[in-house]
Amino acid sequence: MEESKQLIINSRHSNLLNELKKSLKECKSFYFSVAFINYSGVQLLLDTFKELEEKAIKGKIITTTYLNFTEPKALEKIQEFSNIDMKIFIADREKGFHTKVYIFENENDYKIIIGSSNITQSALKSNIEWNVKIVSKEEEPFIKDVLREYNNLWKMSSDLNDEVLQRYMLFLNEIKRTESRRKMVFDSVLPIKPNKMQVKAMENLKRLRDHGEEKALVIAATGTGKTYMSAFDVMEFRPKRLLFIVHREEILKKAKETFDKLLRGRSLKTGLFTGNEKDYESDYIFATIQTMSRYYTEFKEEHFDYIIVDEAHHSATTSYLNVLDYFKPKFTLGMTATPERCDSLSVFDLFDNNVALEVRLHEALEEDLVIPFHYFGVTDVEGVDLEGVNLDDKSELAQRLMIHRRVDFIIEKMNFYGHDGEFRKLLGFCVNIEHARYMAEEFNKRGIKSVALCGEDSVDKRQEYIRQLESNKDSLQAIFTVDIFNEGVDIPSINTVLMLRPTASPIIFIQQLGRGLRKSGDKEFLTVLDFIGNHNKTFLIAIALNGARYYDKDSIKVAVATDFANIPGCTHIQIDEISKERILMQIDGENFRSAQYLRDEYNQFKILRGGKIPYLLLDYIKYDGAPDPVRFIDKDGTYLNFVAKTEKDETIKELLIDDDFEKILKELNTSLPLKRINEFVILKYLLNHDRINIEIASNEILKYINKIDKDSVIHAFECLNHQYWDSSMIKQKIKLVEYSDDTLYRSDKFTKIITDKRYRKYIEDAINYGIIRYEKEFQEEYYGVPFLKLYEQYKMIDIALLSNYRKIHSAFRGSGLLTNGNEYFLFIDLHKERGIDERINYKDKFLDQSYFQWQSPNSTRQNTDRGKNLINNKDRKINLHLFVRKYKEIDKKAQPYIYIGKGDTVEYQGEKPITMKIKLHQEVPVKIYREFIEKI
Incomplete structure (x- = not known):
């Protein structure tokens, strides 16, 4: 028999919906009494109800008209199932009805779930709900009490017939009409506050401006509130004059309404600038590009302090470029849901490759924006x-x-x-x-x-x-x-x-x-x-x-x-x-790494682009769900080399004949995806300047992260100077910089390559791709030293860079334990290669989401300095960092590790090796934990 008592909550680990579906499939009959039922909840149970109908498993459901929340449509749907009888409790002012009980009669016992959840999608999946599951024999007093009370309720409730349903529907329709009138008045006085996405965008825009940037792009799915976000940012920036440009007039009017709503009470005049109406005098002008592109010279170049370009994927067209090149605002903001529609000049280039925010489908779902x-x-x-x-x-x-x-x-x-x-x-x-x-x-x-x-x-x-x-x-x-x-x-x-x-x-x-x-x-x-x-x-x-x-x-x-x-x-x-x-x-x-799979994936992406060859890495950032071009780089050393081979493109092959260009591109491409942004930000600056010092570098880095330490900037200078490469790596690489007196100077070879437009395009693309992708994956947070983000993927050698290791980096490999001062890095394999003798499990394993069992290297004794550091790490101020991977290899490809954070040893035994129980500082999220422990 399963556990007799259990609390069921909605979390990433479980939810009431899963428990109901499982219990329904196991029972021989069921009885529900639920105050509120709507269609969003019923739809999630339809397939299960159908299965029960086919197996002739009967059920009863009682619901109510209490508070007029239950949807007639949901009741009609349940009535379609021949195995389910329904009744409805007609609530009145004197007597309400608020039960939430789910009873399952099994072969040998009863399972009863009583708590707070109704049959709605939120109650079954995401709301904060407490439900208690009790499993017991029929003769238990509690079970008898519940069944007796249920039967009493069943007798008190009315049959759910067409007449009752019809009357209830008419009543709800009347309520809707009166409520909607009240709501209109009520809503208009509510203060509008920015959502999480809008707050994040505004913070990033302010940081970019504070460090000297004048343009930025926001990418966010349709319906996530980009116009409101721009209005909130304008309220913070407080420009004297604003220009808002869009492609379609209907969007323009909605945008103006949004600004009018938020700016109410400020002494600002807003006006339209369209084919029918040209308001030159307003402080904030909302213009269609079709009209503004004909009249823009009638304004002074500095007339507008702030320009917003909505649907910015259109901005690469001549009409937009003419307008944007003419005006000299203090700041320009581009907004788009669909950067992929910009096929000529890159929409990223137009906004100086500053992506203040990118919110794609899964983030939008997470933040409840859609x-x-x-x-x-x-x-x-x-x-x-x-x-x-x-x-x-x-x-x-x-x-x-x-x-x-x-x-x-x-x-x-x-x-x-x-x-x-x-x-x-x-x-x-x-x-x-x-x-x-x-x-x-x-x-x-x-x-x-x-x-x-x-x-x-x-x-x-x-x-x-x-x-x-x-x-x-x-x-x-x-x-x-x-x-x-x-x-x-x-x-x-x-x-x-x-x-x-x-x-x-x-x-x-x-x-x-x-x-x-x-x-x-x-x-x-x-x-x-x-x-x-x-x-x-x-x-x-x-x-x-x-x-x-x-x-x-x-x-x-x-x-x-x-x-x-x-x-x-x-x-x-x-x-x-x-x-x-x-x-x-x-x-x-x-095999997701095979040449054939990668070619197919690339070709599908190319077809999606109307047959246009995606020569640039930034082409992939435009699309939600695009292939990861880093896998193409893994295959052929550089992305351009992969394209040249796949397309049999002789022009690109000729470019790659230049050994200096090929080596520089390879160094940039094989650094992707970035785990630290410092080096690429420095190189971006050096594309347009011949030198950079630590102070300037720090300011440039602060455009992307909210804090930086001087030692990490110096370490980035040293790494760019190839101070920690071994002799074989130095032979394969070209120095992009020379380092002297706390200043990096652009090398002659790097200068020569980026002066040639044919080469510069691809060097710039690699640098901008690295930075924009980093912003998306790491955001603006400073992670300290070592610079490690929880649940991110890492290779061993990455940790040398991220911990400011000042010895040859390629030596940072080998056993499962590597150290840099007081930082101890534990690299752990849970299994051997997937599909290869998976019966062999190591002693290293998750005990649960908060505890991990790890064995030290075989030679480690408890009484050695290293042994003491491991078993008494907290007292000795040693940080234990755990990196875990499920398999060493999949499809003959070495797998990266997932960083699961720091931990402290709480128990230990034995030696050579020492077996340690480590308490993690952060409980591993269910999604990641499940991937580690489940074998499919």
């Missing part, structure tokens, strides 16, 4: 065979997917899972326009009013269909589309997304998913139905959903097997067993 999604991965209908089909052959794919049985199956699943809200507002992503038109036609035949939209359709036509879909009074329910990059396919009220094409790219998948995640009105969640076929790239779905910067086959398998338990908040991912097995098998058979 609504959660409920993803259901459904094995495609029988008869759709995609085995061996080239996913780039759109015509063949479409033909195989355009079958009537599949349409019926899609509608059946749509009806089963339902959607948030009263009206269906659906976006379906198709293979090509033929497929989109077929889907719209077939949906129309089945009574679901639908249209197909593609890139060839006019803006007016797109806007009209979007207006119809947004309106609750129009009968349009679905838009089927192909090109998700079109401006204007942004429909905030979308509550259903259908993935009707195989996923060939994580980027496309994330972009499609993001279309429905904008917050809108009362929208609680997005329903995503993905119809998963038997093609050979099904596993790409797992990579997209996992959202991890680094991945290997083991971490992805753990994510799939645990239903992506690391996904934050109320987002829910569920893949049916057939597809799950298929994905796990494909991952097992794939």
